[in-house]
Amino acid sequence: MKSKQILIITILSLLIASCTSTKNTSTTTKNDKLFDATWELEYISGPRIAFNGLYPEKKPQITFNKETKKAEGNNSCNGYSVDYTITEDAITFGEPGPTTMMFCGEGEKVFLTMMKKVNKYSIDANGKLNLMLNDVPMMRFHEIQD
Structure with missing residues (x-):
């Protein structure tokens, strides 16, 4: 039971981290588009x-x-x-x-x-x-x- 909780927390943490990095990439792309x-x-x-x-x-x-x-x-x-x-x-x-x-x-x-x-x-x-x-x-x- 405890290993399932750890697995779920790990997966949720990875999903949150991946969403955050995607947001930062889109801001960079917007500025790059402006300059290029x-x-x-x-x-x-x-x-x-x-x-x-x-x-x-x-x-x-x-x-x-x-x-x-x-x-x-x-x-x-x-x-x-x-x-x-x-x-x-x-x-x-x-x-x-x-x-x-x-x-x-x-x-x-x-x-x-x-x-x-x-x-x-x-x-x-x-x-x-x-x-x-x-x-x-x-x-x-x-x-x-x-």
Whole structure:
């Protein structure tokens, strides 16, 4: 009788330990997915101008450099580089560094202003990167091949 109890406790302990390690792996995978990709904007909340009107030629893109803690890309017109901080699912962006000074419409301003507002991120079941204000998606990106 005592050996059955020990066997049951051992099996339960192994099951609990295996579930815990699976959870940690999925968090690592989410972050790896964020860093190992170039993301292109497909939705932005707020502006009254249609998305294709804001970005008629080129859509904004972002990549996250894990080593330098900088997000880099283009805002549809000019290149940018900005510091970021990630803690679990929270994300904040600093002030963008100097960019080239070409003017290409309102899209650039809308994109950079929205980056300052977001405070969370997620990668959804469809593999899309969502930058959010609390739990409301403000910008959605899809992964592109370089």
